Amino acid sequence: MTRTLITGGFGFIGRYLAQMLADSGGEVVLLDILSDDAFVQQSTGQVTSLKGSLANWAEVMDAVVTAKPDQVVHSGAMLPPTSEATPQAAFEVNITGTYNILEAARLCDIKQVVYASSVASFGPDAPRDLVPNDFAQHPTSMYGVSKVCSERLGEYYHRRFNLDFRAVRFPPIFGLGRAASSGLTAFTSVAVEEAALGRPFAMPVVPETPTGVLYIRDAARSLMDIAAADNASLTHRCYNLHGFVVTAQELADAIRRHVPDAQVSFDPDDQITTFIRSIPQKLDDRLARTDWGWQPVFNLDEAVADFVKTTRHPNIP
Ligand SMILES: NC(=O)c1ccc[n+]([C@@H]2O[C@H](COP(=O)([O-])OP(=O)(O)OC[C@H]3O[C@@H](n4cnc5c(N)ncnc54)[C@H](O)[C@@H]3O)[C@@H](O)[C@H]2O)c1
Incomplete structure (x- = not known):
């Protein structure tokens, strides 16, 4: 049985993903600054939660040591407009937070980290009609910068420490x-x-x-699908979705x-x-379709x- 730690587990995407993973027989631990006992109690299957901040190294390390997950789905973040109103706090949650998750995964020998990136990782120079998977990422918002930085940090941990980092770039959900x-x-x-x-x-x-x-159920399922994909078929670590x-x-x-x-x-x-x-309007998702069978x-x-x-x-x- 796979044990998954979902950061931002009480968020919009985290809740759907938690229920889908639990319904498929997995064990789920939610890490969030919020707590919602009612959600945990209503969940069918094995769902528990831990309270802690991604921005706090000790709390992240504690959560990973306590949860002992096989994999982490890192969906916790500070989103716009809050990220743009408080860019310093967004840096701590979204960039230091990703670093904390990757480093805790490395130290605790967690095999896989799946990351929820965004269309916002592309900047105003990206084409409006169709953005190629490898189009240059020049975001101008703190949120977008934090998404690109997290993607590159994940790729670094993959290259340097062989951590199985994978990411999807969501359009608006x-x-x-x-x-x-x-x-x-x-x-x-x-x-x-x-x-x-x-x-x-x-x-x-x-x-x-x-x-x-992208409809929420497809978004949540995409995180499960990329996690389960055969590593040998992945030509990239970060994939556009549409x-x-x-x-x-x-x-x-x-x-x-x-x-x-x-x-x-x-x-x-x-x-x-x-x-x-x-x-x-559209992120070109052909690479995700070819490499790991993505299909909304x-x-x-x-x-x-x-x-x-x-x-x-x-x-x-
Ligand atoms: N919703 C979208 O349209 C969309 C689009 C593209 C990408 N994404 C990405 O998907 C992921 C999930 O988004 P969402 O829509 O579920 O957002 P959300 O705001 O509903 O959920 C984010 C969760 O992160 C938690 N969180 C915030 N700060 C934290 C901290 N310091 N420590 C621990 N947890 C913290 C929040 O409490 C919340 O439960 C995010 O990384 C987001 O950037 C979302």
Whole structure:
């Protein structure tokens, strides 16, 4: 039975991943600065938690020694806008935190660290339509810088210490549990959640604005899939992922197909529209498909249907 330590385990992605790993018979230990006993108790399978900060070496080392995991999925981070409001704290959590995890894994002989990187690791010079896996990463945000730095640190530990480091670069993730405050791309998730709960929602962008997203269940499963991939077939340590591109109008239409009485309208904000348009729509994920068989399962309608069902009948997470 594989024992997995998930950093940021009480986060949006961490919760789905924890439940999927537990459902597949794994043992899961969550490391977070938060605690949520209700989530741990409701989880089916073997899920426990430890409280500690990624930024604190002693707490990370303590957690790794206590959990004795076979693998670590490192998804704990400080996300925008908090990372940009407090860049010094973001450095400590996202860069020192990754170093602490890699070094603790090395000292404790943990074989594998899987890392959740981001489209934000690419900068404003990246093509909007399709970003090649190996496109130069020149981010201008502290969050993006921390993602590139973590990827390079992981590759260094792989080369220097033979640590089995693997990473996926997520586009914005779409699904129940994405907090409204978790960056400007969160509106796609909030729109579906509000509709499913019978509340009105105004999209903050013009209807034609496209966003590339990945459904949360595909995102969580990708971390399991890359962890299980045959090392011999990996030509890279860091892989772009993509789900589907949806305009705000197409999302509103899909919501109405699944929630016929949904009150979705548009109240475009120029700044938000410009920001969303500046994010690459598609990360070229062909390398992930070829090397380890990556394949998203959920298209727009399947994702919205599952999202509405999960919102109305919340199981776990
Ligand atoms: N959600 C997205 O759209 C998205 C897109 C691309 C990449 N990612 C990456 O995926 C990972 C998970 O993102 P998420 O959406 O679940 O974010 P989230 O904010 O929901 O979860 C992050 C978790 O990390 C925890 N955390 C924060 N500071 C910590 C610290 N000092 N020590 C320990 N834990 C700490 C938080 O409490 C939270 O539970 C992150 O690395 C993020 O950068 C997310």
